[in-house]
Amino acid sequence: GQNIDQPTEMTATEGAIVQINCTYQTSGFNGLFWYQQHAGEAPTFLSYNVLDGLEEKGRFSSFLSRSKGYSYLLLKELQMKDSASYLCAVRDPSNTGKLIFGQGTTLQVKP
Amino acid sequence: DTEVTQTPKHLVMGMTNKKSLKCEQHMGHRAMYWYKQKAKKPPELMFVYSYEKLSINESVPSRFSPECPNSSLLNLHLHALQPEDSALYLCASSQAQQSYEQYFGPGTRLTVT
Numbered sequence: 001g002q003n004i005d006q007p008t009e010m011t012a013t014e015g016a017i018v019q020i021n022c023t024y025q026t027s028g029f030n031g032l033f034w035y036q037q038h039a040g041e042a043p044t045f046l047s048y049n050v051l052d053g054l055e056e057k058g059r060f061s062s063f064l065s066r067s068k069g070y071s072y073l074l075l076k077e078l079q080m081k082d083s084a085s086y087l088c089a090v091r092d093p094s095n096t097g098k099l100i101f102g103q104g105t106t107l108q109v110k111p
Numbered sequence: 112d113t114e115v116t117q118t119p120k121h122l123v124m125g126m127t128n129k130k131s132l133k134c135e136q137h138m139g140h141r142a143m144y145w146y147k148q149k150a151k152k153p154p155e156l157m158f159v160y161s162y163e164k165l166s167i168n169e170s171v172p173s174r175f176s177p178e179c180p181n182s183s184l185l186n187l188h189l190h191a192l193q194p195e196d197s198a199l200y201l202c203a204s205s206q207a208q209q210s211y212e213q214y215f216g217p218g219t220r221l222t223v224t
Binding site: 031033035040041042043044045048050087089091096097098099101102103104 | 115142144151152153154155156159161166167169199201205207208209210211212213214215216217218220
């Protein structure tokens with residue numbers, strides 16, 4: 001089976017840096033995604049990792065270690081609008097295109 | 112245009128009603144998805160269409176009936192739903208079923224009374 005773990009809630013201060021961790025146990029590996037979802041809105045794609053290492057995209061970076069079954073999303077220079085749920089998802093190893101989501105981490109950014 | 116649109120935005124229906132949710136994309140994507148999301152839970156896959164053919168049905172009850180009339184449109188027909196079916200229904204699309212990025216629509220908030 002597939003299992004994805006991430007913290008339920010996090011709080012950080014505006015202007016700071018926050019790291020959201022995700023660990024996964026899957027029967028294979030075919031890519032890991034991070035999505036941002038504001039309350040009542042659709043998830044929006046943030047990043048994709050399939051090889052080990054860091055992918056940087058503006059204020060957002062995502063890291064993957066396949067040997068450890070571990071990823072993190074790093075948000076720098078936090079803004080109030082970054083308050084949202086952050087979903088870690090792995091693609092079904094059977095290559096069906098199915099995304100298996102973690103429970104999501106609700107991030108609250110405080111002034 | 113990287114937009115997936117969904118209508119209606121909100122829907123309230125009784126358990127004996129028949130209604131349909133609609134999803135549209137004009138990105139030339141050939142894979143389209145229906146997800147169900149309950150409050151404070153992640154999206155759960157319901158159906159996948161690839162090249163207008165049903166590719167995956169995640170053991171969804173038959174009161175949910177998907178339809179893909181053409182490569183740009185995806186419908187979800189609803190009949191005899193239960194109150195526990197109340198949720199946010201999200202449509203998504205990707206270039207192909209194995210493509211890495213799925214674009215999500217804004218969702219339809221469904222309430223079954």
